[in-house]
Amino acid sequence: xxxxxxxxxxxxxxxxxxxxxxxxxxxxxxxxxxxxxxxxxxxxxxxxxxxxxxxxxxxxxxxxxxxxxxxxxxxxxxxxxxxxxxxxxxxxxxxxxxxxxxxxxxxxxxxxxxxxxxxxxxxxxxxxxxxxxxxxxxxxxxxxxxxxxxxxxxxxxxxxxxxxxxxxxxxxxxxxxxxxxxxxxxxxxxxxxxxxxxxxxxxxxxxxxxxxxxxx
Amino acid sequence: xxxxxxxxxxxxxxxxxxxxxxxxxxxxxxxxxxxxxxxxxxxxxxxxxxxxxxxxxxxxxxxxxxxxxxxxxxxxxxxxxxxxxxxxxxxxxxxxxxxxxxxxxxxxxxxxxxxxxxxxxxxxxxxxxxxxxxxxxxxxxxxxxxxxxxxxxxxxxxxxxxxxxxxxxxxxxxxxxxxxxxxxxxxxxxxxxxxxxxxxxxxxxxxxxxxxxxxx
Numbered sequence: 529x530x531x532x533x534x535x536x537x538x539x540x541x542x543x544x545x546x547x548x549x550x551x552x553x554x555x556x557x558x559x560x561x562x563x564x565x566x567x568x569x570x571x572x573x574x575x576x577x578x579x580x581x582x583x584x585x586x587x588x589x590x591x592x593x594x595x596x597x598x599x600x601x602x603x604x605x606x607x608x609x610x611x612x613x614x615x616x617x618x619x620x621x622x623x624x625x626x627x628x629x630x631x632x633x634x635x636x637x638x639x640x641x642x643x644x645x646x647x648x649x650x651x652x653x654x655x656x657x658x659x660x661x662x663x664x665x666x667x668x669x670x671x672x673x674x675x676x677x678x679x680x681x682x683x684x685x686x687x688x689x690x691x692x693x694x695x696x697x698x699x700x701x702x703x704x705x706x707x708x709x710x711x712x713x714x715x716x717x718x719x720x721x722x723x724x725x726x727x728x729x730x731x732x733x734x735x736x737x738x739x740x741x742x743x744x
Numbered sequence: 745x746x747x748x749x750x751x752x753x754x755x756x757x758x759x760x761x762x763x764x765x766x767x768x769x770x771x772x773x774x775x776x777x778x779x780x781x782x783x784x785x786x787x788x789x790x791x792x793x794x795x796x797x798x799x800x801x802x803x804x805x806x807x808x809x810x811x812x813x814x815x816x817x818x819x820x821x822x823x824x825x826x827x828x829x830x831x832x833x834x835x836x837x838x839x840x841x842x843x844x845x846x847x848x849x850x851x852x853x854x855x856x857x858x859x860x861x862x863x864x865x866x867x868x869x870x871x872x873x874x875x876x877x878x879x880x881x882x883x884x885x886x887x888x889x890x891x892x893x894x895x896x897x898x899x900x901x902x903x904x905x906x907x908x909x910x911x912x913x914x915x916x917x918x919x920x921x922x923x924x925x926x927x928x929x930x931x932x933x934x935x936x937x938x939x940x941x942x943x944x945x946x947x948x949x950x951x952x953x954x955x956x957x958x959x960x
Contacts, residue, residue, distance in 0.1 A: 553860060554856075554857060554858070554860035554861075555772065555856070556771065556772060556797070556798065556801070556856065556857070556860075557798070557860065581772070582772065582773070585772070636858070638910075639855040639856070639858075639910055640770075640771070640772065640855070640856045641770060641772070642770070642852070642855075642910055642913045642914035643913060643914045643915070643917060644769060644770035644772075644773065645770075648914065649914050649915065652910070652911060652914050652915060653915060656911070656915075676931075677927075680927040680930075680931070681931060683908075683911060683924065683927070684904065684908075684927060684928045684931045684932075686907065686911065687903075687904050687905075687906075687907030687908040687910070687911050687924070687928065688900065688903050688904045688907055689903075689907065690903075690906070690907035690910050690911070691902065691903030691904055691905065691906035691907030691908075691910075692899075692900075692903045692907075694854075694855055694858055694868070694903070694906050694907075694910075695868060695872070695899060695902065695903050695906070697858045697859060698858035698859045698864065698865050698868050699859070699865065699868060699869060699872075701859060708899065708903070711896040711899070711900060712900050712903065714896075715892075715896070715897060715900045715932070715935055715936075716900075716931070716932070716935060717935070718934065718935045719931055719932060719933070719934045719935035720931075
């Protein structure tokens with residue numbers, strides 16, 4: 529058991545060092561040598577846990593995606609309208625990407641790899657699929673316009689969020705992620721929400737946008 | 745002159761080999777060794793032209809961005825309404841990303857590097873800035889809703905496009921980029937365009953979405 533705990537601690541140290549380097553200098557520039565040096569470990573210790581740099585990237589994508597997806601799911605309350613859960617959940621995601629460095633590195637790796645890494649690809653697919661269900665529910669609840677097609681609507685929302693993450697990271701070092709998400713929702717709401725629900729959701733969005741970040 | 749032409753041909757061969765590998769297996773997996781092998785050149789020839797793998801990435805980002813930006817600019821006709829130029833220009837960008845492999849690799853590198861590469865960062869900034877001007881013009885022309893703020897509106901549109909490029913690349917190997925852009929515009933139009941112009945722009949979009957791709 530002691531050996532297992534030590535092995536797990538080593539694995540953790542490798543992931544944390546890789547995550548820090550990915551957030552500081554980017555994945556391409558973060559060499560395995562730099563990661564070992566930062567973790568104060570040997571090459572052997574690293575290769576015991578990860579076959580390659582990409583295997584390490586996959587572990588980070590999986591852990592980061594799990595954090596993001598589970599916090600998005602937990603943000604939804606069963607009694608609340610689906611569209612409230614979607615908007616609230618999206619802000620919880622910005623909080624997670626801001627405070628959780630594994631999730632932040634995972635988001636960078638998602639857009640670095642895209643189709644070239646199965647974990648990255650399946651995370652994007654899961655995001656679109658789960659949001660499609662929420663959008664369909666919100667249409668059935670009468671909050672969203674009846675003419676909307678849930679799949680493309682969800683894909684458009686995920687695209688806007690993924691693009692906002694890229695722009696915020698590239699142009700503001702991630703500092704304005706929450707306000708970019710808020711402005712994207714402001715832009716989208718009149719296209720999504722029925723005229724009857726628009727006033728309510730504008731107010732809901734305004735309250736969400738100024739709400740202090742939740743600490744997961 | 746002969747020597748200069750030969751040197752330029754070598755540089756071209758290196759870039760083209762790197763571009764193909766980036767499109768086939770992704771930037772992280774494309775090692776300098778693989779690039780040299782595909783180009784049938786020596787390490788010395790590569791290092792004569794590029795200091796590092798990132799210097800090569802920068803050259804691809806610069807060339808790809810130049811192609812995308814200049815085709816977006818050329819798509820606009822001075823007599824046309826700004827919003828027509830924006831929509832038409834966005835579809836010309838999807839065409840360029842589909843047929844031009846340097847531009848396609850450049851787009852992948854934009855989202856791989858983000859803030860970590862000055863060329864990637866400045867391309868994203870230029871896209872947002874130029875689109876902001878078009879949006880301001882379209883508001884002044886009365887096609888877009890007067891309450892829109894040009895900067896965040898442009899940032900939201902660029903985010904949606906960048907995210908659509910990622911999703912299309914990750915989930916459909918880029919094959920559905922044009923239809924993703926079309927669906928994003930369909931979603932956004934009612935939020936952007938005034939009630940008076942909405943019918944016209946829906947028709948304009950429908951014609952653009954089925955227009956055969958322009959070959960640059």
